[in-house]
Amino acid sequence: MNNDIIDVRKTYDYLRKSQTHLVQSSEIATACVCQNLFKLDYPYGAIRSDKDYLVANTVHDIMSLCVSGPILENWHSGLENYEQLGEKIVNESSNIVNIIIKDTLDGANRENRFVPDDFEIQVNDIFHGLVLGMTRRLMKKYEKPSRALTEVTITNIKNHHEGRIDAILEYPNGYGLLDWKSYDLSNTISGREKWQLIANTLLANFRYKRNEDDWTEHNFSCIVHNGGVYFPKTETMTKEVERIKTNRQFAHMVLCGQRVRVQRPKFCPVCDKGLEGSKECLFYQRDARLAYEGKLPAQYDKMTKQFFAKRYAILKERAETHLHKHVASVLINKHGEEEALRRLEKIGVLCRGYSYDFDVDERVVFSRADDNIPLEPRRIVRVIGAEPGKSLLSCISEQASVMEVKNSKITLGFRSKIAVRRAKKQLFHLPIFFLRDELNLTRSMLRPIHQFHKLAADVFIPRELLL
Ligand code: SF4
16 A cells, blocks of 8 residues: 555554544633543533524624625724714625525525524624624724634644634734624623633744744734623733633643543622522532542442543544544654645545635535545535635635535535535635534534433432432
8 A cells, every 4th residue: 555645644643642632722721720621521411501692603604704794894983973883884784784694594494493583683783792892893993904704713733722803814924813793891891701812822822833832923803792892802812722721731631531620700690699690500410429438339439430431422522523634743743734635535535726616505516626535425524715824724714515526516404504605705716725624513412412411310318418
C-alpha cells in the first residue's frame, strides 16, 4: 500500500486510542459558572432546560443574513440620527425577515413544534432592538468593516476548544467579534454570557493569528442585546482568560474520564443558603455522599456503576465525532497544509475541486471535473470555504450530509434553507473542500441514562436515606 495512505491510517489508529475531545465555548462558560453544573451535562446527562429556542434561533438566522446585507451596506459612523438609520435598516431587511419567518414556521409546522401566538411580533421586536443597539452603539463607535462573516465555527485542536461565533467584523487592521442575545441585558450581564464571549474571542485570536494568546488583531468583542451593546473592559477580558483556560482544562479532563476535583462556585444558592437550586445537583451530591458512607444498597450500587460505564462509553463516542478534525490537524502540523491535504484526499477523508452548481431548498448540487467522488450517501461532511491565510479548521464552514452521488455531481443536504443562503453569501465563491465529519448525539444518548438512574434511586434507596 502507498506510504501516504499508510501514514494517514496510522494517524487514525493512533488518535483512536487517545482522547480527541473538544470543549465548546458554551460548555467552558458553564464550567466557569460552576464545575458541578458542567458535570450535570457531562457525564450525568441531566439537561437543564427543555425550552424551545424557536424565537432566539430565528433572530440569530435573521441577523446572520442581515449583517453582511442591509447592516453592512448602511454602516455609517459619526452620524447624528441613529434612530433613523436603524429604521432604514429594519425596512430594508423586511424581505429577509419575512422569508426567514416563513421558512421557520413551515419547518416548525412540519415537526409539530410549539409556536407562540406572538411569534412574529417577538421576532420583529427583538430584531428591531438588536439593529437599534448596533446603530446607536457600534456604528457610532466603529468605522465600517471591510467584511462581515456570520456563524463562524472555529476549531483549535491544540487547546481542545471549539465554538461557533455569531458574527465577526473584519477591518484592515483586525477584527471585532459580536454575540447576539435575544433578551435585554441592560441591568445584568451574567458570568456565563461574559465567559462565552471571551472564550469565543480566544478562538477568534486563533483564527487571525494562529495563537489564542495573540491579541494584536483584536479590536473589540461585544454582546449585542435587545436593550443595547455590552463591551467588556480590557482588564475584565485579561483577568478572565486564566479562569477560562482552567475551566476548559477541567471540562476536557472530565470528558476524557479523568478524576478531577470539582471547585464549587464562590456562591451557590443550594450549598450556601439552602435555597432551591438545581434538583439534579442535589441528587448526584446525595448519591456521592451515600456511596462515600457505604450506605448505597448493593443492587443500586451495581446499577450506578453500569450507568457510569455506559456514560463514559458514550463520551468516548463524542470524542470520535472529532476524530477527522484531529487527524487533519496532526497531519498539517507534521507535513504542512498542502501535503497533508493531498494525503487526506488520497484516502477519501477530504475532497476538493468542487464548484457550486445550483440549490433547491436545503439541497445544493456541486460538480467537479471527474467522477471519482469518494463519498457515499448519508455521510456527514464539513463544507469548508478555503479562505486565504486561514488554517483549515478556522475557515468559514457549514455542516451538511451527502444525499446523492451521481457521476461528477454530488448533492448535499444542509441543515436549513437559511444555512444554504448563508453559505451562498460567504462560502460558495471560495475554493470548496469537503472534510468528513460526524454528528454529535451525546446529549440525547446521555439523557435516558440520567432518567433511569433517578428511577433506580426511587426504587432501591430506602426512603429514610433520601431525606
Ligand atoms: S446547586 Fe450549587 S453546586 Fe450545584 S450546580 Fe448549582 S451552583 Fe453548582
